[in-house]
Amino acid sequence: MKTVLEPFRIKAIEPFRITSVEERTRILDAAHHNVFLVRAEDVMIDLLTDSGTGAMSAQQWSAMMTGDESYAGSRSFYDLEGVVHKLTGYRHVFPVHQGRAAERILFSSVLSPGQSVPNNAHFDTTRANIEFLGAAALDFVHPSARDLSADVPWKGDIDLDELSSWLEAQPPGSVPIGMLTITNNRTGGQPVSMQNLRAVSSLYRRHGIPFFLDAARFAENAWWIHRLDPEWHDKTLHDVARAMFGLADGCMISAKKDGLVNIGGLLCCNDDALAAKIRNLLILTEGFPTYGGLAGRDLAALAQGLREVLDYDYLHYREASAQYLADRLGAIGVPIVRPFALHAVYVDARAMLPHIPPEELPGQALVCELYRRGGIRAVEIGTLMFGRKDPVTGEPVVAEHDLVRLCLPRRVYTQSHVDWVVEAFAEMMRETEHARGYEILEEAPFLRAFTARLRPVSRQAAVAHR
Ligand SMILES: Cc1ncc(COP(=O)(O)O)c(C=O)c1O
Numbered sequence: 001m002k003t004v005l006e007p008f009r010i011k012a013i014e015p016f017r018i019t020s021v022e023e024r025t026r027i028l029d030a031a032h033h034n035v036f037l038v039r040a041e042d043v044m045i046d047l048l049t050d051s052g053t054g055a056m057s058a059q060q061w062s063a064m065m066t067g068d069e070s071y072a073g074s075r076s077f078y079d080l081e082g083v084v085h086k087l088t089g090y091r092h093v094f095p096v097h098q099g100r101a102a103e104r105i106l107f108s109s110v111l112s113p114g115q116s117v118p119n120n121a122h123f124d125t126t127r128a129n130i131e132f133l134g135a136a137a138l139d140f141v142h143p144s145a146r147d148l149s150a151d152v153p154w155k156g157d158i159d160l161d162e163l164s165s166w167l168e169a170q171p172p173g174s175v176p177i178g179m180l181t182i183t184n185n186r187t188g189g190q191p192v193s194m195q196n197l198r199a200v201s202s203l204y205r206r207h208g209i210p211f212f213l214d215a216a217r218f219a220e221n222a223w224w225i226h227r228l229d230p231e232w233h234d235k236t237l238h239d240v241a242r243a244m245f246g247l248a249d250g251c252m253i254s255a256k257k258d259g260l261v262n263i264g265g266l267l268c269c270n271d272d273a274l275a276a277k278i279r280n281l282l283i284l285t286e287g288f289p290t291y292g293g294l295a296g297r298d299l300a301a302l303a304q305g306l307r308e309v310l311d312y313d314y315l316h317y318r319e320a321s322a323q324y325l326a327d328r329l330g331a332i333g334v335p336i337v338r339p340f341a342l343h344a345v346y347v348d349a350r351a352m353l354p355h356i357p358p359e360e361l362p363g364q365a366l367v368c369e370l371y372r373r374g375g376i377r378a379v380e381i382g383t384l385m386f387g388r389k390d391p392v393t394g395e396p397v398v399a400e401h402d403l404v405r406l407c408l409p410r411r412v413y414t415q416s417h418v419d420w421v422v423e424a425f426a427e428m429m430r431e432t433e434h435a436r437g438y439e440i441l442e443e444a445p446f447l448r449a450f451t452a453r454l455r456p457v458s459r460q461a462a463v464a465h466r
Pocket residue numbers: 051098099100101123125126181185214216254255256265
C-alpha cells in the first residue's frame with residue numbers, strides 16, 4: 001500500500017475554536033498585523049515553530065509520573081544519562097533547560113573576545129551567544145543552498161573549500177571550537193551528509209580544534225543519511241546517529257525538537273577539563289548537574305523521547321507528512337524551497353506575490369493572508385525579520401529572500417489539517433493579485449519581527465510607489 005500511516009492513535013485531544021474570516025480579520029487588526037501578537041487560542045493551526053510544540057506519547061506521560069524529583073542523584077537523571085551515552089557515546093552528559101542554555105555555558109567555558117567560531121550556519125541564538133562574548137560567529141554556507149529551487153541533496157553541508165582556506169589563514173589559538181549544525185536550520189532545515197561530517201571532523205582535528213555538533217534535529221539528519229546514502233541503507237537509524245555523534249567531540253541539543261519534549265536540552269562532551277568548567281557554570285546558573293534546571297519528570301520524558309525518536313516508522317511518517325504538504329503546494333503552483341525539510345516547508349513569498357516589492361514585505365503579506373483565510377499561523381523569514389533601515393539614508397534594506405516557514409510540530413496535526421492549509425493556499429493562488437503589501441508603523445531596535453506594528457499599504461500608495 002502506498003499510504004504512509006501516522007504510526008500512532010490519538011488518546012488525548014486539545015480542542016481549538018473554529019473562527020470565521022470576519023473574526024480573524026478583527027483579531028489581525030487588533031494584533032497590528034503581526035501574528036506574534038495574536039493569542040494562541042485564536043489560532044486554529046499553529047505552524048509557527050516545531051520547537052517545544054510536539055505531542056508526547058503515552059509512555060512519556062507515564063514516565064513523567066515516575067520522575068524522581070530528588071535535588072541530587074535523581075534516578076531520572078541516571079536513566080537519561082544512560083540513554084544519551086548509548087545514543088551519542090559522549091562521556092559527560094549535562095541536562096539544561098533548553099538549547100540556548102547549553103550554548104551560553106559551552107561558549108562561556110571556551111571563548112574569549114576576538115576569537116571565532118565557524119559553522120555551516122549558526123542558528124540565531126547560537127550566533128547571539130557567541131557575539132555576546134565578543135567573539136565572531138562565521139557561516140560557511142554550501143553554494144548549493146543559495147539556489148532555493150535546486151532540488152539537490154545535502155544543501156546543509158558546510159562549504160569545505162572555504163572553511164579549509166579560512167582555517168589556514170587563522171592565527172594559532174584563535175578558533176577554540178568548530179561547529180556543524182544538523183540539520184542546518186538557517187538554510188531551511190537542510191541535512192548534512194555523512195561525507196561532509198567526516199571531512200569537517202578531520203579538518204577540525206588536523207587544526208587541533210574541538211568539534212561540536214548543534215544537534216537539535218539529529219534524528220531528522222540521521223533519517224536523510226539513512227534514506228539517501230547507500231552506505232547507510234542497511235544500518236539502523238541508531239547506527240547512523242551514533243556515527244554522526246562519534247565524529248565530534250561533543251554536542252549541544254535543544255531537546256524541544258528531536259527530544260520530543262516541550263522543554264529541555266543537553267550539553268555533552270568527552271573532555272574532562274571542559275566538563276569540569278561546564279559543571280561549575282551549570283551549578284552557578286542552571287542547577288545541580290543531575291537536574292540542570294529541569295524537573296525530574298522533564299528528565300524522564302526526555303529519556304523516553306530519545307528512545308522513541310529514532311523509530312523507523314515515526315521518521316518515515318515524518319517524511320511522508322512533510323512531502324504531502326510540499327507536493328500538494330507544488331501541485332497548485334505555490335513556489336516552495338526544494339528539497340523540503342522534515343521540520344518545515346518554506347514558501348518563496350517573493351515569487352508567489354511578485355506584485356509586492358520586498359520593501360512592502362511579501363512574506364508578511366502571505367503570513368497575514370494565511371491567518372485571515374485559514375486561522376493558520378506561519379512565520380515570515382525575510383525582510384521583516386532580517387531587513388533594517390539604512391542608518392545613513394533611512395532607506396529600507398531588504399533581506400536576501402522573503403520566505404514563509406510552515407513548521408510541522410511533531411505528532412500534532414493530521415492529514416485533514418494539512419488539507420486545510422493547502423486549501424487556504426489554493427484560495428490565495430486564485431487571487432494572488434489581491435494580496436497587499438505592508439508597512440511598518442513601529443519597530444524595536446532589535447529583533448523587530450516579534451513586536452513590530454504594521455498596516456497594509458493602501459492601494460493608491462502602492463500604485464504611486466511603483
Ligand atoms: C539549530 C538550533 N540550535 C539551537 C536552537 C536553540 O534552542 P532553544 O530554543 O531550545 O534554546 C534552535 C532552536 O530553534 C535551533 O533550531
